[in-house]
Amino acid sequence: MTPHAIIPITPAVADGPSLHLPSLPKGDFYRFHAMVKPSGSQCNLDCTYCFYLHKEDLLQQPKKSRMSEALLAQHIRQYIEAHTGPEVVFSWQGGEPTLMGLDFFERVIALQTRYKKPGQAIENDLQTNGILLDDAWCRFLKQNKFLVGLSIDGPAVLHDEYRYSKGGTPSFERVMAAVALLHQYQVPFGALCVVNRKNAKRPTDVYRFLRDQVRPRIIQFIPCVEPVNFHAVAPGHWDSASLPLLGSAQAAPGSADSVVTDWSVAAEDWGYFLGRIWDEWLRRDYGKVFVDQFENVISQMFGHGAQKCVSSQICGKALALEHNGDLYSCDHFVYPEYKLGNILQTHEGDLAFSEQQKQFAFAKSDALPRYCKACSYLDLCWGECPKSRFLKTPDGEAGLNYLCTGLKQFYAKATSARAELARRLGASR
Numbered sequence: 362m363t364p365h366a367i368i369p370i371t372p373a374v375a376d377g378p379s380l381h382l383p384s385l386p387k388g389d390f391y392r393f394h395a396m397v398k399p400s401g402s403q404c405n406l407d408c409t410y411c412f413y414l415h416k417e418d419l420l421q422q423p424k425k426s427r428m429s430e431a432l433l434a435q436h437i438r439q440y441i442e443a444h445t446g447p448e449v450v451f452s453w454q455g456g457e458p459t460l461m462g463l464d465f466f467e468r469v470i471a472l473q474t475r476y477k478k479p480g481q482a483i484e485n486d487l488q489t490n491g492i493l494l495d496d497a498w499c500r501f502l503k504q505n506k507f508l509v510g511l512s513i514d515g516p517a518v519l520h521d522e523y524r525y526s527k528g529g530t531p532s533f534e535r536v537m538a539a540v541a542l543l544h545q546y547q548v549p550f551g552a553l554c555v556v557n558r559k560n561a562k563r564p565t566d567v568y569r570f571l572r573d574q575v576r577p578r579i580i581q582f583i584p585c586v587e588p589v590n591f592h593a594v595a596p597g598h599w600d601s602a603s604l605p606l607l608g609s610a611q612a613a614p615g616s617a618d619s620v621v622t623d624w625s626v627a628a629e630d631w632g633y634f635l636g637r638i639w640d641e642w643l644r645r646d647y648g649k650v651f652v653d654q655f656e657n658v659i660s661q662m663f664g665h666g667a668q669k670c671v672s673s674q675i676c677g678k679a680l681a682l683e684h685n686g687d688l689y690s691c692d693h694f695v696y697p698e699y700k701l702g703n704i705l706q707t708h709e710g711d712l713a714f715s716e717q718q719k720q721f722a723f724a725k726s727d728a729l730p731r732y733c734k735a736c737s738y739l740d741l742c743w744g745e746c747p748k749s750r751f752l753k754t755p756d757g758e759a760g761l762n763y764l765c766t767g768l769k770q771f772y773a774k775a776t777s778a779r780a781e782l783a784r785r786l787g788a789s790r
């Protein structure tokens with residue numbers, strides 16, 4: 362199929378649910394973000410730490426889940442219809458979205474062209490492990506201005522620790538081939554680096570490798586935090602009596618009774634990792650290398666607000682759409698307890714701004730323990746992501762973030778550079 366071909370509107374699209382959101386005052390917009398999983402949890406890798414592969418069992422997905430053309434058209438129509446601002450960002454994720462094949466994404470572009478409102482800009486991003494990227498994919502991504510998020514955890518010895526295919530074959534060489542192709546075709550891409558128990562010990566090796574060998578536009582570090590029972594127990598539904606205290610052996614990876622998987626990053630290591638990279642970045646790369654955690658904290662420190670949901674006071678604007686039309690509160694909350702509905706029955710915009718989702722959004726700050734409310738870094742942290750709040754505070758209150766110790770280390774480091782940052786920001790104005 363050629364891009365931008367006219368797609369006949371199927372009866373399913375014409376018959377889909379309609380939108381009931383009230384209009385907003387002038388200057389206010391309806392805007393949200395849905396991460397779409399067109400192939401469900403299906404992936405061509407079998408990474409040890411993947412939090413999504415197990416959804417096949419939890420959500421009783423078929424072995425080969427694929428988003429139908431009718432559902433794709435519904436999503437694109439409803440998503441564009443619900444957005445009232447000047448831009449709409451589509452995010453394609455998995456599992457591994459490239460398993461859908463190029464035809465699927467050519468249809469995406471054609472449908473977006475069909476439903477786009479006048480004056481509205483449409484953007485696409487694609488999160489991938491890079492394994493299937495070839496010349497044809499890269500030409501397509503470049504031509505259609507996709508921003509790619511490529512998963513890579515550092516040099517070979519660190520990347521291949523947890524990222525391999527189902528037969529146990531390491532993936533590093535294939536990912537680096539994708540890096541070369543992305544550069545060759547000048548496809549803009551960011552590096553998504555999962556910081557786990559192993560690579561967290563080698564921050565400068567990871568950072569220098571990404572900066573000098575991978576050379577992405579953006580570096581994003583994602584802490585690997587997985588409760589041992591995450592396959593079955595939804596975040597926030599833990600047995601609060603059994604949550605470990607901050608600083609206890611149970612609250613760190615590696616002990617026999619740890620509440621997290623063996624490959625989860627230790628909280629102190631997360632702080633150490635970010636702190637060591639911050640030092641090098643500030644000394645050498647400030648203004649040249651874009652590390653999203655660092656840009657985010659500087660934005661917050663100087664009154665421009667959080668750019669990342671995890672450090673916002675409220676969240677709830679990053680939903681997850683499964684291949685069958687089920688919409689969930691967040692990519693990390695794809696559990697039956699957090700299902701908002703199905704877009705074949707209720708319009709995606711009505712689900713995204715539903716009372717259930719509003720409660721989810723405000724719980725991020727409403728549910729904080731006293732320990733966080735009294736924390737000097739509250740305005741930068743807001744308790745980080747609710748998915749990781751499975752510790753007890755020193756006085757025994759449940760709901761403290763597993764990463765707290767490391768978050769404090771990092772915020773101490775960043776705020777100690779406030780005067781220097783103010784000088785640099787002033788000089789660059």
Ligand code: SF4
Nearest residue numbers: 670671676677691746
């Ligand atoms: S639950 Fe966590 S990942 Fe999801 S939107 Fe909120 S802060 Fe972000």
Ligand code: SF4
Nearest residue numbers: 733736742744762765
């Ligand atoms: S640093 Fe710790 S105590 Fe402070 S707000 Fe974050 S999670 Fe809460």
